[in-house]
Amino acid sequence: MSGRRRKIGFVVPWYGEDIVGGAEAQCRGLAEELVKAGLEVEVLTTCARDLLAGWGRNHYREGVYKVGGVTVRRFRLRPADLTSFRIINDRLLAGLSISAEEEQCFITESVNSDQLYDFIEKNQANYNYVFTPYLFGTTYWGSQRCAGEGFLIPCLHDEVYAGLQIFRLLFKRFKGILFYSRPEMALARRLYQLDPAHLTLIGGGVDTDVRGNGTIFRERHSLSAPFILYVGRRDETKNLPLLIRYFCTYKERNGSDLKLALVGDGPVEIPAGLENEILDLGFLSEQVKHDTYAAATLVCQPSVKESFSIVIMEAWLQETPVLVHADCPVTVHHCLHSNGGLYFRDYWEFEGCLSYLLDNPEVRRKMGRLGRRYVERNCRWERVVARFVEAVLGPTEAG
Amino acid sequence: MEDRLEEIIEIRDPEINVAEIMEEIRRNIRRRRSEAQRKDVAFPTFDAALSPAIEPTEELEKVLHHHLNQASLHYNRIGVASQLMPRPVPLVGRLWTAFRREAHNLVIFYVNTLAARQITFNDHALRALNALAQMVRRGSRAEVARLEAELQALQERVDQLEQRLSPKETDGAGE
Numbered sequence: 414m415s416g417r418r419r420k421i422g423f424v425v426p427w428y429g430e431d432i433v434g435g436a437e438a439q440c441r442g443l444a445e446e447l448v449k450a451g452l453e454v455e456v457l458t459t460c461a462r463d464l465l466a467g468w469g470r471n472h473y474r475e476g477v478y479k480v481g482g483v484t485v486r487r488f489r490l491r492p493a494d495l496t497s498f499r500i501i502n503d504r505l506l507a508g509l510s511i512s513a514e515e516e517q518c519f520i521t522e523s524v525n526s527d528q529l530y531d532f533i534e535k536n537q538a539n540y541n542y543v544f545t546p547y548l549f550g551t552t553y554w555g556s557q558r559c560a561g562e563g564f565l566i567p568c569l570h571d572e573v574y575a576g577l578q579i580f581r582l583l584f585k586r587f588k589g590i591l592f593y594s595r596p597e598m599a600l601a602r603r604l605y606q607l608d609p610a611h612l613t614l615i616g617g618g619v620d621t622d623v624r625g626n627g628t629i630f631r632e633r634h635s636l637s638a639p640f641i642l643y644v645g646r647r648d649e650t651k652n653l654p655l656l657i658r659y660f661c662t663y664k665e666r667n668g669s670d671l672k673l674a675l676v677g678d679g680p681v682e683i684p685a686g687l688e689n690e691i692l693d694l695g696f697l698s699e700q701v702k703h704d705t706y707a708a709a710t711l712v713c714q715p716s717v718k719e720s721f722s723i724v725i726m727e728a729w730l731q732e733t734p735v736l737v738h739a740d741c742p743v744t745v746h747h748c749l750h751s752n753g754g755l756y757f758r759d760y761w762e763f764e765g766c767l768s769y770l771l772d773n774p775e776v777r778r779k780m781g782r783l784g785r786r787y788v789e790r791n792c793r794w795e796r797v798v799a800r801f802v803e804a805v806l807g808p809t810e811a812g
Numbered sequence: 813m814e815d816r817l818e819e820i821i822e823i824r825d826p827e828i829n830v831a832e833i834m835e836e837i838r839r840n841i842r843r844r845r846s847e848a849q850r851k852d853v854a855f856p857t858f859d860a861a862l863s864p865a866i867e868p869t870e871e872l873e874k875v876l877h878h879h880l881n882q883a884s885l886h887y888n889r890i891g892v893a894s895q896l897m898p899r900p901v902p903l904v905g906r907l908w909t910a911f912r913r914e915a916h917n918l919v920i921f922y923v924n925t926l927a928a929r930q931i932t933f934n935d936h937a938l939r940a941l942n943a944l945a946q947m948v949r950r951g952s953r954a955e956v957a958r959l960e961a962e963l964q965a966l967q968e969r970v971d972q973l974e975q976r977l978s979p980k981e982t983d984g985a986g987e
Contacts, residue, residue: 496921503925507888507927508931509889509890509927511893515893614820751822752823752829753830755833755837761841762837762838762841765837765840765841776833779827779828780830783823783828786823790821791820
């Protein structure tokens with residue numbers, strides 16, 4: 414295979430030690446694990462900090478860095494018309510249709526770096542390029558410079574962007590496409606009519622050695638009541654407002670001492686009068702986060718747009734069962750294959766599942782243990798790395 | 813099977829089966845819902861549909877279905893795109909066009925922000941209308957069923973009375 418002995422070059426819009434987000438964390442974890450496995454890996458990225466900071470200015474200086482043992486090459490951003498981008502993005506998020514010209518404008522004014530694209534083209538012989546995620550200019554324009562040769566880790570879910578014509582064309586451009594979950598792969602096949610021979614399920618990876626201590630968390634917060642834990646971005650795209658609404662209705666109807674704890678960055682609107690019922694824990698360090706998972710009665714992941722969901726894997730590692738939204742094929746798939754969680758489609762199912770888990774502590778604990786076994790068997794990095802290497806470098810290299 | 817990398821390893825347990833637990837929870841919800849219906853207690857829906865879930869069988873329902881359907885097709889078609897046409901202005905033409913484009917973009921941004929909010933309202937209003945249409949339909953079906961039962965009871969009563977009368981009529985005819 415022509416790909417052997419080349420470096421693996423991840424092409425991503427941003428990269429850093431403290432970067433948040435599922436796709437970003439998976440890419441960083443994979444790159445670091447590949448280095449540990451003795452492979453030559455580089456990350457090719459822009460000088461942008463992250464999605465929240467945007468691509469209006471260069472946060473980092475261009476150059477070569479070492480981040481977590483991985484070589485990172487940063488290239489200067491191309492100035493973008495952020496107003497035009499925002500107008501089109503707002504139209505899409507509001508459910509409005511956009512024209513072909515607007516699709517072009519959307520991807521042209523996305524995060525881009527001309528120097529990065531020149532580098533990709535000039536150094537094609539030295540790298541196996543792996544682009545991730547599908548949504549940004551770095552993947553769309555970067556993959557054009559090595560057409561037919563690169564690999565894609567799309568981090569795809571059923572969202573408005575996935576239906577754009579530009580992305581229908583993008584998915585046909587790669588030598589191979591790698592997925593974090595089976596439903597994600599099924600969605601890609603359904604949306605883009607892809608050749609199954611080019612698709613590989615690598616699965617997502619997590620550090621399975623982490624241990625949380627729930628007692629430490631409960632003592633620190635003087636908390637003895639049961640609580641639902643939410644971890645993640647605090648916005649509508651993750652369905653947090655729905656969880657808050659359902660939790661408030663549950664409290665009104667059932668009047669229990671149950672609490673809801675929120676972990677993550679950013680502001681959150683807590684309904685008046687429920688300040689003592691909804692605990693805003695803010696951003697937590699890794700160890701404190703694992704202690705919180707261990708202390709939680711259950712973890713709720715209401716998002717319907719997941720391609721893997723690190724959150725539920727982290728919950729299961731601390732033997733905490735999960736409650737997910739029935740409209741998310743990925744998280745429901747994990748629940749059904751692990752027997753580690755339940756799923757709700759509307760308020761009544763939310764209430765039914767919650768009451769069931771609260772009333773059956775032994776079943777709840779057992780579900781948590783089954784979830785842990787699922788993560789240990791499927792999401793160990795060695796397993797993910799082996800699948801990745803086999804897909805990108807070929808079976809001999811993987812062996 | 814565990815050695816094959818592409819396989820997802822399922823975790824099975826003799827005591828815990830999530831699909832069965834979900835079926836049990838859903839069975840309980842269905843039971844509570846039908847109990848509530850029998851007692852004439854509302855079982856509110858938090859997630860009503862955007863498209864009309866009624867069959868357009870009667871003339872009035874056809875009209876209702878048509879309008880609900882049209883509303884579900886148009887409720888989010890509000891936003892606007894730039895309609896800027898370049899106008900030749902000597903000397904400062906490019907600067908003037910750039911200024912106009914920025915001004916247009918600014919207006920479009922605010923209009924579409926407003927459109928997004930209006931869509932949120934339309935979304936809720938449409939779901940409420942669809943839920944209401946279903947409730948009205950269920951109510952009218954119950955009323956029709958009640959009237960049909962009453963009609964049948966009356967018909968049976970008429971039949972009984974006719975049966976009682978008919979021997980006398982026969983006797984009379986024979987005289």
